[in-house]
């Protein structure tokens with residue numbers, strides 16, 4: 001069990017990259033087109049590629065906050081930003097190999113599609129973050145842990161549902177890196193939350209009030225909902241999500257019984273699902 005940010009960073013830096021050059025070269029790119037990919041998963045691939053590339057936007061947002069000025073977290077962020085962009089690039093490469101046309105300048109096109117209102121919201125949230133200073137780092141860490149865990153489970157669901165062997169080979173390696181990111185955020189969140197009652201209360205309140213699934217904001221809500229409904233469809237999908245994300249969240253200090261995240265996924269993925277009248281945050 002880690003006790004300091006430095007211990008968590010040391011652990012992270014010891015983790016080899018799953019997407020080494022050798023591994024990427026070993027992917028059977030020339031066999032991608034031999035297997036079909038169901039059209040329902042094409043918008044999911046676009047979404048995942050773009051959201052991975054938006055890490056740069058989130059990175060720049062974090063730099064303006066006390067979280068980004070923490071030297072250990074900054075070191076993590078620099079490697080994390082590179083890894084996430086590579087995920088985006090490899091998903092795009094897979095799409096092209098599968099015959100899905102993408103624009104040459106897709107990265108800038110994806111960025112240009114972010115609504116201006118989101119950029120303003122970014123600025124506001126970094127002001128709030130500054131106001132609460134170090135306590136807000138707890139919120140960032142919990143938020144990051146949810147995003148990384150959700151992304152990881154999203155990839156697992158996609159390779160299981162799509163049944164494409166080369167996509168599975170790629171996503172398994174991406175998922176290994178997402179698991180490392182998840183653990184980094186989760187461990188730092190745990191340290192922050194254990195250390196302060198105020199951080200626990202602030203984090204639970206902020207995440208409960210403002211959390212939205214990863215990518216929503218830069219992407220329109222209907223696209224986020226489509227991805228969630230496709231990957232976590234029905235009771236089984238939601239139970240899978242709750243087991244791998246919701247319950248892990250609830251094991252963080254101050255988050256016992258926190259159901260906001262799973263309830264949100266259920267509201268999207270289960271037809272006729274009624275939100276509980278009282279949402280405990």
Ligand SMILES: [Fe+2]
Pocket residue numbers: 052083084087151174178
């Ligand atoms: Fe990623």
Ligand SMILES: [Fe+2]
Pocket residue numbers: 084148151177178181182
């Ligand atoms: Fe990640």
